[in-house]
Amino acid sequence: MTTRILSGMQPSGRLHLGNYMGALERWVAMQNEAEAFFFIADWHALSTNYEDTSVVSGFTEEMVIDWLACGLDPEQGTIFQQSRIPEHAVLHVLFSMFTPLPWLERNPTYKDKQANVTGKDLATYGFLGYPVLQAADILIYRPDQVPVGEDQQPHVELTREIARRFNHLYGEVFPIPASPVTVVPKLPGLDGRKMSKSYDNAIFLSDSPEQRWDKVRTMVTDTNRVRKTDPGDPQICPVYDLHQVFSDEATQNEVAEGCRTASIGCIDCKKRLNGFLNERFSPIFDKRQQIAADRKRVQQIIVTGSDKARITAKETLSMAYDAMGMPPLS
Numbered sequence: 001m002t003t004r005i006l007s008g009m010q011p012s013g014r015l016h017l018g019n020y021m022g023a024l025e026r027w028v029a030m031q032n033e034a035e036a037f038f039f040i041a042d043w044h045a046l047s048t049n050y051e052d053t054s055v056v057s058g059f060t061e062e063m064v065i066d067w068l069a070c071g072l073d074p075e076q077g078t079i080f081q082q083s084r085i086p087e088h089a090v091l092h093v094l095f096s097m098f099t100p101l102p103w104l105e106r107n108p109t110y111k112d113k114q115a116n117v118t119g120k121d122l123a124t125y126g127f128l129g130y131p132v133l134q135a136a137d138i139l140i141y142r143p144d145q146v147p148v149g150e151d152q153q154p155h156v157e158l159t160r161e162i163a164r165r166f167n168h169l170y171g172e173v174f175p176i177p178a179s180p181v182t183v184v185p186k187l188p189g190l191d192g193r194k195m196s197k198s199y200d201n202a203i204f205l206s207d208s209p210e211q212r213w214d215k216v217r218t219m220v221t222d223t224n225r226v227r228k229t230d231p232g233d234p235q236i237c238p239v240y241d242l243h244q245v246f247s248d249e250a251t252q253n254e255v256a257e258g259c260r261t262a263s264i265g266c267i268d269c270k271k272r273l274n275g276f277l278n279e280r281f282s283p284i285f286d287k288r289q290q291i292a293a294d295r296k297r298v299q300q301i302i303v304t305g306s307d308k309a310r311i312t313a314k315e316t317l318s319m320a321y322d323a324m325g326m327p328p329l330s
């Protein structure tokens, strides 16, 4: 039997190289090996952007354009939008009836975001209940695997707990999904902190080659290397971290040696990195331009994929209703 996998992303900002290395690259590989569902988690994006919903709708299309440009193929995997499938919300209500409150309150992401996100009131029911909705999003497709980054592991664990609790209370409906961890290489942003849209330090997939070079050119380096004649330490330089992800081994060795002996300047080092970034991301940028020129087709892909996904969602919800002794769904 084919393995079924599911993964999703929130449309809450432009996608950057970290999203590519952390998820998209893997998704593209997976679509050929499994029955794949990829979803636009737009209700989740609302949990932190409920005051200005235009942000969410604006990013939805852009995100799918990025997905397609990176190689997701709607003929291979199913690309769909959470908000087009109301069955997710119904299953969420059913799950919320028996999910103990402490399971949500101890969720590390909840505590972390409450503490770190400023300027937004996140003391909402939707934000606390987010992992229950996520459990519904996942389990409604009865996947075998949910590949996620390390930071999402506690959420998937909660999904498993909810599935077990449902099965225990009402009978076996939900397979318990595995969550293989995506090993994400260290990817610093322009200021040396983790690349993130919230830190304003990201290189986006939608950046043109010129914009990309502008960013790389001004990226922080080993700050102790003030003059070109000062030897540097590549191990503490974010530019070198990017070399380690994107450049070939010979180049990595050459720039590391050149840096330590002050025989290469930082601009030369960055130019070499930029060459590798161009090789990898300029074709994606070009493809992005072509896809973005036909927005109707992008919308069509989302609608068609959502119609297809909804068939499975309806089927699972009927099974859950049946197990709980609820009236048959029409």
Ligand code: SF4
Residues within 6 Å of the ligand: 221, 222, 225, 232, 233, 234, 237, 238, 239, 240, 255, 258, 259, 260, 264, 265, 266, 267, 269, 270
């Ligand atoms: S030469 Fe390269 S690795 Fe060394 S400090 Fe400059 S940018 Fe960083």
